[in-house]
Amino acid sequence: MRKHLITIALALSGLTLGTAHAAPSDPSLRLLDRDAHGHLTLNGVPMGVRITSFKACKGDPSTATAPCVLTAPEIDGHGTAEVHGLPPVKDGAGHLVFSGADVTTHDGVIDAVLLSFADARYAKVFSDSTSETVGLPDFTDHNGAQEWRGVFKDTYIVVVPADQNGEGAEYGIVYDPKP
DSSP states (O other): OHHHHHHHHHHHHHHHHTOOEEOTTOTTOOSEEEOTTSOEEETTEESSSBGGGSEEOOSOGGGOSSOEEEEOOOBTTEEEEEEESOOOEEOTTSOBSEEEEEEEEETTEEEEEEEEESSTHHHHHHHHHHHHHHOSOSEEOTTOOEEEEEEETTEEEEEEOOOTTSOOOEEEEEEOOOO
């Protein structure tokens, strides 16, 4: 049921955006889904897997055609990585919805996936459609970042608005086993 609700939320986002869709090479892409092993995925990036399961990017990462990572040095098992080579998600006018993807790790395991909006205006669209489908956010901080908890077990959905310079708007999922 929860997975079904998120699929509806993303469908609403797509309608609002003028039908968001994957590039023609992968018309079946579901932004939020589960992989064959049951891992929650965001644009194909699974939560709960080791970062080393991704190949390291070689050469210019912007030309990658398969998922690969550029990793930052880990400190005590915590780190970040840029993910490249993901299927592009476009709106009905053919504009990219997301301009990049990052993951964070805990003990080398992916515990958050964040997609950066190509245009900060998409943050409001995703926030509104998520609220319409699963209810109002459970938490909004002083900067306007919103969290929806209880949609997935031990994981919440987050929408981060742009900062005062119009940058940094993101959509993501974060593992958090705390109630």
